[in-house]
Amino acid sequence: MRAETDAAADAARDPRQRLCRRIAGYDWDALAAALDADGWAVLPKLLGARQCAALAEGYDEDARYRSRVTMQRHGFGRGEYRYFRYPLPPLLQTLRESLYPRLAPVATRWNAMLGVDDAYPDTLDAFLARCHAAGQTRPTPLLLRYGAGDYNCLHQDVYGAHVFPLQVAILLSQPGRDFDGGEFVLTEQRPRMQSRAQVVPLQQGDAVVFAVRHRPQRGARGFYRVNLRHGVSALRAGTRHTLGVIFHDAQ
Ligand SMILES: O=C(O)CCC(=O)C(=O)O
């Protein structure tokens, strides 16, 4: 009896179990409807302030990462990011593998709407096995760091033939306290129309789920593809960290 109570108490304190419960607690039907309508949706307070700070502070722990990218050098913007190496830190691994099965049904439905006859596997492991068999073996989760004047140009995170159509970004810093400016921006381009921009309102710990490349939009003759890009507007001051969770691995 005593041992059981202790085990339950330990489980309640285990950050990975807490995170799984947090993810299970969102209204995934409503989120799926928002993703269908807009191509993005917010998961409020996915991470706590201390978890955010710990991840951001880990930016300089070299052993966690496989590479560092200076955005200016590639014309990607200004600022830098680092790709994690395998094995991912436990909290990040839990995030990636517990978010995946919530998003896979949306991804499969989007394929069906667009006439693509391909279902996504139920588990992250099974999806990654596909990526790995095709030579996409390098982990894509990343940590980004921006200072005053830094920004991220509009882009799409495609790293090979195998693409999971949704990705997640978690804001690790608090707007107004840690930084100013630096807003998460999405643009949509519909065939024969000019681009439309949306700013996604995020607080520290909030996650945005969004389409990697395109989302299905109902038209007069079935569904068509709306092209999406994401980026970050220039910071006016301070420092901003983001955790990026991409589900496909890279070539
Ligand atoms: O810093 C951000 O909010 C955007 C990061 C990003 O481009 C990504 O997670 O793919």
Ligand SMILES: [Fe+2]
């Ligand atoms: Fe990105």
